Amino acid sequence: ALIEKGNHRHFMEKEIHEQPIVVAQTLGAYLDPLAETVGLPPCDFDLAAITRIQIVACGTALLAGHVASYWLESLARIPVAIENASEFRYREPVCGPDALLLVISQSGETADTLAALRHARAAGQKVAAVVNVPSSTMAREADLLLPTHAGPEIGVASTKAFTCQLAVLAAFAVALARLRGTIDAEAEAAHVRMLTEAPAAMNAALALEAPIQALAQPLSRAQDILYIGRGPDFPMALEGALKLKEISYIHAEGYAAGELKHGPIALVDEHMPVIVIAPSGPRFEKTISNMAEVMARGGQVVLISDAAGLAAQAAGTMAAIEVPQVPSFIQPLVMAVPVQLLAYHVALAKGTDVDQPRNLAKSVTVE
Numbered sequence: 001a002l003i004e005k006g007n008h009r010h011f012m013e014k015e016i017h018e019q020p021i022v023v024a025q026t027l028g029a030y031l032d033p034l035a036e037t038v039g040l041p042p043c044d045f046d047l048a049a050i051t052r053i054q055i056v057a058c059g060t061a062l063l064a065g066h067v068a069s070y071w072l073e074s075l076a077r078i079p080v081a082i083e084n085a086s087e088f089r090y091r092e093p094v095c096g097p098d099a100l101l102l103v104i105s106q107s108g109e110t111a112d113t114l115a116a117l118r119h120a121r122a123a124g125q126k127v128a129a130v131v132n133v134p135s136s137t138m139a140r141e142a143d144l145l146l147p148t149h150a151g152p153e154i155g156v157a158s159t160k161a162f163t164c165q166l167a168v169l170a171a172f173a174v175a176l177a178r179l180r181g182t183i184d185a186e187a188e189a190a191h192v193r194m195l196t197e198a199p200a201a202m203n204a205a206l207a208l209e210a211p212i213q214a215l216a217q218p219l220s221r222a223q224d225i226l227y228i229g230r231g232p233d234f235p236m237a238l239e240g241a242l243k244l245k246e247i248s249y250i251h252a253e254g255y256a257a258g259e260l261k262h263g264p265i266a267l268v269d270e271h272m273p274v275i276v277i278a279p280s281g282p283r284f285e286k287t288i289s290n291m292a293e294v295m296a297r298g299g300q301v302v303l304i305s306d307a308a309g310l311a312a313q314a315a316g317t318m319a320a321i322e323v324p325q326v327p328s329f330i331q332p333l334v335m336a337v338p339v340q341l342l343a344y345h346v347a348l349a350k351g352t353d354v355d356q357p358r359n360l361a362k363s364v365t366v367e
């Protein structure tokens with residue numbers, strides 16, 4: 001079918017705005033809202049017998065996996081290793097039937113991810129695949145297919161596929177935790193209720209377009225931009241920086257907030273915007289003290305937090321972006337929205353080709 005932009009300027013903008021709907025569709029394939037349980041598609045191996053997980057993917061899909069590693073370890077108490085697909089085969093990875101390889105790919109065709117899948121299967125390891133294209137090679141070759149229902153994604157920089165990957169991975173973490181007995185039925189129900197809230201909160205986050213647009217001009221004049229976050233906000237910082245460099249061509253880097261003082265703080269002066277991703281909660285105070293280190297050196301801070309966080313700490317920042325207050329479990333799904341909108345509007349201010357950034361391909365089928 002012909003896919004159109006409708007009243008949107010770019011496919012990327014359309015796909016950002018579609019997220020509440022496609023995330024709800026994707027969650028609908030895994031959650032039973034009445035029974036408050038999570039169901040997984042059938043597979044021919046014993047998922048409960050797996051003792052460790054290796055996550056392998058490329059680009060934005062890898063960062064979805066990085067967020068998921070926090071969910072899998074905290075809920076299912078299973079060790080997770082995460083790696084660029086392009087590196088997996090080259091360090092003689094320890095594969096075997098005790099481990100699960102979890103690949104994540106919008107297209108299901110990325111050459112490095114597919115090579116990792118085949119390498120693991122050849123070593124007798126089971127593979128689960130989070131894939132958006134149901135007819136793809138990875139979907140066919142995986143032992144357990146975990147589909148995302150994002151619909152066709154046209155913008156080269158991934159947006160809705162990313163949040164649908166997060167939705168599937170969150171549901172998978174809850175299901176695996178139940179299988180392993182690390183959470184009880186009551187906790188499963190609570191997590192299902194939280195996930196069910198995510199699409200409405202993402203919809204509310206779309207209202208951040210106006211304040212983010214107001215920031216785009218000043219940010220578009222920066223040479224370099226840093227993103228920092230702690231816990232799952234660290235991969236969100238990496239995703240913010242990746243999205244920005246992909247479509248605006250501004251050099252950006254994501255750092256674990258605590259790592260700032262081990263190098264990148266040397267770059268900070270009054271010309272350096274620093275995007276601080278710090279929702280209120282147990283990690284807030286630590287990240288805010290890293291933010292204070294930036295401000296003490298004249299760095300221009302954009303703080304992305306919720307009402308409670310901003311009430312405590314917005315003074316002295318260049319801008320404060322208020323995301324809806326949600327349970328920390330679903331925060332990454334909501335945080336993705338302002339992170340994507342920021343990259344999009346800075347790119348618009350720079351006048352780059354948002355849907356077809358130079359030198360990039362939607363699907364990389366060479367290693």
Ligand code: G6P
Pocket residue numbers: 058059060061104105106107108109110113156157158360361362363364
């Ligand atoms: C390319 C795209 C990215 C994407 C990555 C992985 O680099 O530009 O947006 O995240 O490939 O693609 P996949 O289809 O495996 O998710």
